[in-house]
Amino acid sequence: MPRPLQNLEELLDRIGELARDNDQVSIGMVVESIGSRSFGPLLMLIGITLFSPLSGVPGMSVFMASFVLLIATQMLIGRKQFWLPHYILNRSIERGKLQKALNWLNKPARDIDRVLKPRLTFLVHNKGGSYGIAALCVVVGLCMPFMELVPFSASAAGLALLTLGLSLVVHDGLLVLLALVVFGTTFTFVFVNIL
Template identity: 80%
Template sequence: MNQPLQSLEQLLDRVSQLTYNNHQVSVGMVVESIGRRSFGPLLMMIGITLFSPLSGLPGMSVFMGSFVLLIAVQILIGRKQFWLPRYILNRSIERGKLQKALHWLNKPARSIDRFLKPRLTFLVRNGGSYGIASLCIIIGFCMPFMELVPFSSSAAGLALLALGLALVVHDGLLVLLALGSFSATFILIVANFL
């Protein structure tokens, strides 16, 4: 059984291991590698995907938005192990593209991990996780509109990455940073539509 993830660098390493023997890496393979009880690492993975160059792929924001909604609803209803439909689990990416994105993220991941520690834990434990799930639902519903505003999905990815990391390392400061990042993104989206 896989050890629980405790950092962003560990998540990237675990996903990177999947690229050694596989030409295509599916969402299902990543889910199995991080564990089906791992809501935080799964949000981290989505955030990394949206924050990386992969966010430029057409339809990525809509796809990831539906993924976020599924995860957040399951957190809200108190599931201990998440479920994902087969069409999400079967989605895959070519090994070279994934390796390039992971390489691009390695150095920032090491830098971020140095600053993480448990603090403001009331924002991530017990009732705090419901607040995180609620924020994820709002982000998920906004994702389709982010296809129309350049770089907004990357900002949302940063917020989701922070929320996932907050759940993993119990760092409530990351919840506040995610809230600030998404608020700025939401204002940008609204300003573009007015």
């Protein structure tokens, strides 16, 4: 079983190792390297994908929405290890595109990791906190298909998911509150632009 991640840089390093060793990197390979029991790192993976230049791939937000819903629902029903279908696990990206996205994210990841620390841990530690985060992820996942209609809104949802994942990894409840603000703002922006 992989060692639990401690921060965002470690997640990027693990994905970077896969990119160095393989021409194509599948989601299954990434999930195996970070651990299929870890809700936080999986959320971080989805958030990074949506926040990076990869979010410009048509249909990416709808695909990632199905990933979010599947994982968050399993967390809500209490599964210890997440099941993911082959159509998600087999999706892959070419090494060059992945490496470009990782290079783009490296400096912000270092800066973010410097300011993270355990605080307001009741929002992430107890069952109520983690179920609340999972429920919020279900809402984000349900809204994401509509974000295809408004440019850059999927990237903002990705930022919210990345923040929620980080909150679970580093036990920083302040990040949960920040994610609520980001998602609330994004939802309002999408709602106003669709109407």
